[in-house]
Amino acid sequence: MSALTSAIAAIDSLHTIPPLTADDEWRSIGASLPDHLTLERITEDMHERAGLVALLAFLKHTHSTSTRQQPEHAAASAQKLCEHVARIIAPCPDSEAGQVSDDDYPEYEQVAHRSRDLAPYGLAVLRILCNDYSINLDVDTLLTVISFTAPGLTDPWTTQGACHVARELLSQQLLHRLDQSDLLESILKEYLRPAFAKSRPQAVTASGRKAEFPQDDDPHRGLADDTKEVKPWKYEDHRAIAVFHWVVLTADSDVLKRLWPLFIPVLLALLDDGTTRIRRRGLLILDSFLEKFPSNILRDTGLASVFRDAVFPTLHFLPSITPEEDSILLLEAAYTALLRLARKTESKAGKVEPHGTSPKGKLLDKLLREGVFSSYFHVKEHVKIVAVLLMQTAKILDEMQIYAVKHLKDLIPMHSEVLSNPFAALAPATLSAAIQGLQAVIANCWPRLSIPAYQDELIKALVVCYMTVHDERDQLGERFAELDVELVKTASMLTVAAKGTAGKGAEDLADKAALLVSKEPLLAGLFQ
Template sequence: MDQMRKEAREVLQRDPWNRPGFLRAAFKATAKNGLPELWQDVSSHDSTVHLDVCENLYTALCFVDGWDPLLPNDGGPKQLDRNETEAVKNLFQWASQLALPSSAFAAPWTPASACTNKHVEIKDAQEESRLRSALAIQLILQLSAKAPPGLSDRSIASSPDVVLAAACFTEQKDPWTTEDSHDEASMYLDVTMQDGKWDLIARLLREKIRPLFTKAKNPSITSEGRKNFHPVPLSRFDGSILDDAMKPWKFRDVYATRVLSWIISRYKPTDKAHLEAHFPLLVPAILALIDDDNLTFKRMGCELFSKILQPIHQSGSDILVRTNLTSVFEDAITPCLLSLPTITPEDSSIRLLSAAYPALLSLFKTVYKTPSPKKSKDQNAKDRETYTAKISKILRSNLISSFHHISSSTPTAISTSASFPHPRLSTFLLEWITTFVKELGISTTKYLQEITPVLYTTLTNPFGTAHPPLLLAAVSTTKFVVLNAHPRIWRWRGEILGALCACWLYVVGEKEDQGKVKAGKGSPSVTELAKITRELQSTVYVLKHTLQNPVAVNGEFDADQLLAKDGMQQELQTLAEADSELEALLFADVKS
C-alpha cells in the first residue's frame, strides 16, 4: 500500500490531469490486500489537505481498478462477506462526500475582483475541487462496476448520497464539471436509474434537496407544499433574509440547483402518479429560486418551473388546481417582468424575461386553456374566459407598458419621435406581444387602441433600419393583429397603412444609400432589408384582403366599414400618387 501511495503522490505532483489509470504497485497491493484493508488504509490517512485527499482518492481508484471481483476459473462473482460489504459501503459514502463541488463556486465574479489575491485563492480552490470531484466520480464508477454483483444488498451502490454526487455533474456547462466527470457520472446514472427508481428520487428530494431550500420559510405555502390561505407576513426587519446560512443552496451547497434540474428532467407524461406525489417536495425549491434577489437564480427558477409544467400539462394532471398553487406561482413570477432598464441591464433583463414570460404562459395554458374531461362544460368555458383575462392582463400591464417604459414614446398618444435605446429588448417584447396576440385570437380587437401606438411608433422610427430585427418584429406583430382583429381593423387602417408606408420608404432610402456608399460596419445587410420588404408587402396584402372582405356583426354590416371597403382602392391610389415608391408596396403581387 505504501509503495502505491508513493507512486500516486508522484503522479499527482507531476501532472494531476494526465495521470495513468493504473499504477504498477497496485498489482502487489491487490494481491496481498482486500477491500477491508483498503478502507482501513484510506481512513487512516484521512486529511483535509488537498494533495493528501487526492492521493487517497487516486490510491483507492487504482486499487479498485486492479481488484478482481471474480472467482478463479470463471467461477462467477465473489460473494462479499460482511467486512467487505462494510468496506464497499464506506468507500461509496466517502467518495460521495468528496465528489460534491466546493462552496468556492458560489463566489461571485466581477471584473474588479479579477486580479485580487482573493480571486486567485478562489480560482485555486475551484481547480482543486474539480480535481477531487473528478477522482471521486471515477472511483464511484469503478466501484459500481465491480462491487454490486458480489453484494447481497445492491442498493449500497445506489444510495441517495451516491446518486446525489453523480447528479451534480449532469451538465457540462457547470464550472465544477469536467468532460470526464460528466461522462462518468452519466454512465453511472444511466445504469443505476434504468428502472426509474422513484423511491430513490423521493428520498433524494425529501432528505437531500428539500431541506436545503426550506430553512428560509415561504409564507405563501404550507409545510405540505400547498397554498397557505392564512399566511403570516414576514417581519419588515427580519434579519434572517441577510443570513447566508438560510440559503445553503446558494452559498454552500452550490450543486443543489443542478441536482434539482436533473430530477425534474426525469419526469415524463407517463409518470403522472410519481410526479404528483413528488410535486409538494419540488414546490419550495422552485419558489425559493424565483423569489431570490439574484437574477440568475430567478431565471433558473422560471426555467425549472417551465420544465416541470411540461409533463404536468401533457399528462392532464390537475395538481396545480388541487394544491391551489396557480396564484402562488403567478404572484412569484409576475414581479420578474419588472426587471427592466435602466435599473436592470438590458442583457440581464432579456435573459430573465426570456424565462419568465414562457413560464407564465405555460402556467396559464396548463391550468386554464386545455379542456378537462373531469370538468363540466360550463367550468371549461369559465376557464377559457379566465385564460383570456390572464393573457390580456399580461399583454396590457406588462408587455405594452414595458415597451413604452424602455422607449421614449408616450403610451397615450401616437408620436413619430419615438426612440429605442434598448433595441434588442424592444424586439424581444414585440415578439412576445405577437405570441400573446396569437393566444388572444379575436379578443385582440378589444386592445387595438393600446397595440396600434406600439406598432406605429416602431414602424415610423426613421432610424429603425439600424436594427432590422426590431422592424421585422413590428411588421410580424402588425400582420397578426390584422388577422386576429379583422372585424374592427378598418377603424385603424389609416394608422396601420401610414406606419407600413413610412417603414417602406425608410427601407427604400436605406437601400439607395447603400447603393451609393459602401455599407459600413453595423449597417443592415441586403438580405435583412429584402426580408423586411417582403414582410411589408405581405402585411399590406393581408390588410387589403381584410378591408375587401368586411365581417357582419350581429348579422349587419357597419356603414362606415362598407365605405372603407368601397374607398380602399382610391385611398391606396392616392398614397401611390403621393410617392411613386409606394406602388411596389401597395400593389405587389404577393401570391406570385
C-alpha cells in the same frame, strides 16, 4: 512518503494530463505508479485533482492487467472511495479543505470552477469503480452525480463530457432501483424539504398548500434571510437546485399528483430569490413542472394564483435597477412560465365563461396591461428588451386570438413606434420582432382593422419601415432580404384582412396604396 503521495508527485511532474479517452496513455501512467498502491491506501490519503488523476490512472491500469492483486475486502474500500470522491467533486464549499468558516464562504463561481476542474476525473473514477465492483451508490453520492446531469449545461460546474459520463452512470444506477418514484420521494422528503424548510415563502403552508391567511411579507425580510442558515441550498450545497430540476424533469404526472405539496415550497423559494441565476432557474423549473402538473389540482387548490403572484414581480425586473442582460434572461423565462400557467387555467370542461372573466383570459389581459405595456413605457431606449417584449406579445396574442381586439389601442401604437423609428435599422433583431408582432396583431385582430384610424397608422408604419430598410440596405447586409420579405408579407396580410371585412376597407386600402406608389415607385415592391 505515502504510496499515494508518491503517485501524486509523479502526476504533478507531468506537463500535461492526457484526454480521458486516451486509455493507453492512462495505462502507461498507471504502470509507473508504485506497485504497493492499493484502494485502501488511496482511500486513506486522497488529495484534490492530482489524487483523482493518480487514482484514475491506477484504476485504468488495474482494469487491463491482473498484476496487482486486490484484497478480498477491496469492494468495501471501493464503496468508501466512491463516497469520498463524490464529496471531493461535489459543487459544495469544501470544509475539509479549509475553504469554509462561519463568516467567510467562497464565491459561487469559485466553488463551481473547482468542481468543474475535478469532475471529469472524479466521475470517470466513479464509473470504473461501479462497473468493476458492482457498487450501488448511496443516495448522497447519487445526488452529486445527478448535479452534473442538468440539460443544456445550465450549471457552471459541468461540461459536455462530465454531463455525458454522469448521465451514463446515473442510468446504470437507476437500473438497480426497483421503484424510481421511491427515490424521488426520498430526495424530496429527506434532502430537499430540510434544505428549503427555513426559506419557505408566506404564500404557502408548511405542507405546501395555499395559505388562506398569509402573513404580509416584510420588505426587509429578503435581505435578512439571505444567509447560509436560512438558505443552505444557496450557500452550502449548490447541488440542491440542480437535483430539484432533475426531480421535476424525471417525475411523471402520477408522482406530481401524489407528491405535489413537496414541490411547491421549493419552487416558490427559488422564484422569490433575488439572485438572477436562481430566480431564472426557478422559472425554468416551474415551466417544466406546470407542463406535467394536472390542471384540476392547479385550479382546485388555488395554486394558480400563488404561482401568478410569485412570477409577476419578475416582469418588472427592468433597467436601470436590473442590468439589461439579467433583465432579458428573467423576462424571457417569466413570460414563458406565465403563458404556460395561462394554458393550464382553462375553465372546467362544460363551463362556458366570457373571455374577460375566465381565469385564462384575465391572466392574459394582465400579462399585456401590467406586463408588456407597462414595461415598454419604461424601457423604450433598451432595444434588446423591447425585442423580448414584442416577441412575447406575439405569443400572448396567439393565445388570446380574437379577444385581443380590446388591446388594439395600445398594440398598434407600440408596434408603429418601433417600425417608424428612423434608427430602426441599427437594431435589426428588434425590428424583426416588431414586424412579426404586427403580423400576430393582423392575424388575430383582423376584423377590426378596417377602422380607418388603425389602417392609416399601420400603412404609415409599414411604409416608413420599408423605406428605412431600403435606405440602410448596405448596413443591414444579410438581414436586409429577411426584413424585406417579412415586410412584404405583412402588407399582404393587411390587404387580405381588409378584404375579409367585406366592407369598404379593402377598397380604401387599395386606393391608399396606389396613391403612395404613384408618389414613390419603390413602394410597388411593398404593395405587390
